[in-house]
Amino acid sequence: MGASSGIALKSLQWFNRGIQFACCGLILALTSYFLAAMSNHSINIPTSLRAVEGISGIGVLYTALGILLVCCLAGFTLTSFLAILLDIAFVGAFIYVATVYKDGTSSCSGDNVKTFFGTGSASSTVPATSSGGVPLPSYRTACRMESANLAVAIVAIVFFVISALTELMLGRHRKKEQRFGPSPANNYTSGYGSTRRRTGMLGSIFRRKTAKDTAYNENELPTHTEPDQLRMSYNTDTTHVDNNPTNVY
Numbered sequence: 001m002g003a004s005s006g007i008a009l010k011s012l013q014w015f016n017r018g019i020q021f022a023c024c025g026l027i028l029a030l031t032s033y034f035l036a037a038m039s040n041h042s043i044n045i046p047t048s049l050r051a052v053e054g055i056s057g058i059g060v061l062y063t064a065l066g067i068l069l070v071c072c073l074a075g076f077t078l079t080s081f082l083a084i085l086l087d088i089a090f091v092g093a094f095i096y097v098a099t100v101y102k103d104g105t106s107s108c109s110g111d112n113v114k115t116f117f118g119t120g121s122a123s124s125t126v127p128a129t130s131s132g133g134v135p136l137p138s139y140r141t142a143c144r145m146e147s148a149n150l151a152v153a154i155v156a157i158v159f160f161v162i163s164a165l166t167e168l169m170l171g172r173h174r175k176k177e178q179r180f181g182p183s184p185a186n187n188y189t190s191g192y193g194s195t196r197r198r199t200g201m202l203g204s205i206f207r208r209k210t211a212k213d214t215a216y217n218e219n220e221l222p223t224h225t226e227p228d229q230l231r232m233s234y235n236t237d238t239t240h241v242d243n244n245p246t247n248v249y
Helices: 002-040 047-073 077-100 139-177 200-206
Strands: 113-115 118-120
Touching: 002 047, 002 139, 047 077, 047 139, 077 139, 113 139, 118 139
Parallel strands: none
Antiparallel strands: 113 118
16 A cells, blocks of 8 residues: 555656646747747847746756656655755746736737737737847737736646645655564564654654654663563473472472
8 A cells, every 4th residue: 555655646746747847848938939039029028038938947947857856756855855845936936927927817809908019909910120030929929828828827836836745745655664564663563663753854844743752762672572471381391491390309
């Protein structure tokens, strides 16, 4: 059961990273087109668009590494802690991306369609101030591209939250797996035993809370068999001798 739950959590994290990678890639592609078209036609480029391109580019690299490393690094304390921090950071970053593309909530039809290229009629093409090789879109197309970026940014926010929670579950699952198997902790039977309590900030995050905590004493000797727990021997006197030895005289 432990192995199957670990595989399920890793599969879920792969799915999360895949969706995040697709979202970051789409935002990067559309934003790069905006920047290329504006630069090619000498249109003023807002600083916010450059920031969005940087965020989405870093997001593509991070999620691509996440997809590749889930199989071998998922659940380790340090890597899980870093992944959770980065996921939370990307939640904030994509909230910023959503605010940059907030005009995507407006209508993409009519005579006053607002885009990064300016405001104009939906059916009109963005006027070029200079010639260039990158074609300019219509105001309707630019508006729909901004709406797509807004929707994708919201999806990315949701999945970064989910991946942070999944990473936390992977970390706790790995700690639980380390206590599994026959050992002195569980009297050499199947099941989960107890391990040394991890202290510090990372330990408080990945340690599963229990109803009763037992103190760990590294100087404590293991429990030995008591005399009354031994079976009387019927074949030899070397295993256990009767408390009342027979008088042979």
